[in-house]
Amino acid sequence: MEIEYNSTNWFIVGILGLLMWTYYFFPVLKKKELFLPSNARKGFRNFLRLIACLIGIIGWGYISYSLTLPRIPMGKSESKIEVxxxxxxxxxxxxxxxxxxxxxxxxxxxxxxxxxxxxxxxxxxxxxxxxxxxxxxxxxxxxxxxxxxxxxxxxxxxxxxxxxxxxxxxxxxxxxxxxxxxxxxxxxxxxxxxxxxxxxxxxxxxxxxxxxxxxxxxxxxxxxxxxxxxxxxxxxxxxxxxxxxxxxxxxxxxxxxxxxxxxxxxxxxxxxxxxxxxxxxTEIKKAGIVLYKELYYKYLVIGFIFLLFSEISRRFVIRDPV
Known part of the structure; x- marks a missing residue:
């Protein structure tokens, strides 16, 4: 079954959140050393910063996708009435x-x-x-x-x-x-x-x-x-x-x-x-509501796990200042 999206407008909110999070909470992206030749970089910590940032971006991508409220139609509930x-x-x-x-x-x-x-x-x-x-x-x-x-x-x-x-x-x-x-x-x-x-x-x-x-x-x-x-x-x-x-x-x-x-x-x-x-x-079928399997919460949980892992890595492994 094809996935349907119940609220695509919220995807834009998720993208804006991603951009703000990237700019304010990962100043490492603004460090010029990251984009210089490798012999000019400050070693392994900058590499870890980049990986943590990418993990955070992936997390925000999942959260943004969850805001579209993806769901799979599972069929319609029907009731028989006499009219x-x-x-x-x-x-x-x-x-x-x-x-x-x-x-x-x-x-x-x-x-x-x-x-x-x-x-x-x-x-x-x-x-x-x-x-x-x-x-x-x-x-x-x-x-x-x-x-x-x-x-x-x-x-x-x-x-x-x-x-x-x-x-x-x-x-x-x-x-x-x-x-x-x-x-x-x-x-x-x-x-x-x-x-x-x-x-x-x-x-x-x-x-x-x-x-x-x-x-x-x-x-x-x-x-x-x-x-x-x-x-x-x-x-x-x-x-x-x-x-x-x-x-x-x-x-x-x-x-x-x-x-x-x-x-x-x-x-x-x-x-x-x-x-x-x-x-x-005379029995007729009256179409009821469409039954859906909601998927948004799965992507939301995955996104938060990625964000949490990114933040823990930044604070306790890379030890960037808060």
Whole structure:
């Protein structure tokens, strides 16, 4: 493996230190006798001075090199994480107040959405509600605690009458299309038949298919008659059972590579979302930090040993004045 240098600028500091050390601590280099013919030199001591000086220079060379922080890359640490972008598209038309789920379909749906989100702590989750009109409750977010705070406060009755599945699905697809995440999912939960909107559910599904977005569809409700609160306090009105457009929901999921589920009670809805959670486990590798073997300390130690040997030689062998 090739050596990398983490701080080449410090090499200049090392060179400056070498020059200063040579000039101030080895005046022997300034002695003219050293550079005269050998018969004019002061014998063996001058030769030892020169050797000690060269050893010191080598020591400073090692120290200067260590200041570049040389190191060898040993590979990267990697971790596997599961990442998806998920839009929950939830029907909030009046029929979702039906009491065949306790306390009603809408409240159960909200509680199960929170449970589902808690199972996906690393995913980004967004929420769209729809009746006649569409509303983005939350854009894609990784803040699971925010989702858990917002979902219980979602109310009904502000988006008009009707069931606009096509436009709601289309909006989720549009928002996911601009997301950089590779794996994109829509979970569509409804108890009715699309009867308003600019897009049909199939048209929205075709766009989802073209963008590689999976759509899981969930029909919520029973085959039996159920009650919803009337506009008169304390009174109820009956709604027919089996009003889910199973054929269209099945076609949407089939076209996009998802799956259709029919949730007929609280527990089955929980099982449905748990099944989707198990299906959509996408592992990706997340590059971690590069691992290095640091070499600088070896050169630093060698340099100090050379300097120490040079200084001991100068003071105690050559006996130059301090």
């Amino acid at each position: 998806n972008d998920i839009f929950m598209v939830v029907d909030c038309s009046r029929s979702m107040l039906a009491d065949d789920f306790q306390p009603n379909r809408f409240e159960v749906a909200k509680s199960k959405i929170i449970e589902f989100v808690e199972m996906r702590p690393k995913d980004r989750v967004g929420i769209i509600t729809f009746a006649e009109r569409i509303f983005t409750v939350l854009p894609l977010t990784i803040d699971i605690e925010l989702v858990k705070r917002v979902v219980p406060d979602i109310n009904m009755g502000i988006l008009g009458n009707g069931t606009n599945i096509g436009d709601a699905l289309g909006l989720a697809v549009a928002r996911l299309t601009i997301s950089p995440t590779k794996n994109k999912i829509v979970i569509l939960l409804t108890d009715g038949v699309s009867n308003v909107g600019n897009l049909t559910p199939i048209q929205a599904a075709e766009e989802a298919k073209s963008q590689g977005i999976k759509v899981y569809t969930i029909g919520i409700g029973t085959d039996q008659h159920a009650r919803i609160p009337s506009f008169r306090p304390g009174q109820f009105q009956n709604i027919p059972g089996g009003s889910i457009d199973i054929e269209t929901l099945t076609e949407i999921s089939k076209m996009t590579g998802g799956k259709f589920y029919y949730a007929k009670d609280n527990s089955s809805l929980a099982e449905v979302l748990s099944d989707i959670n198990n299906l959509e486990r």
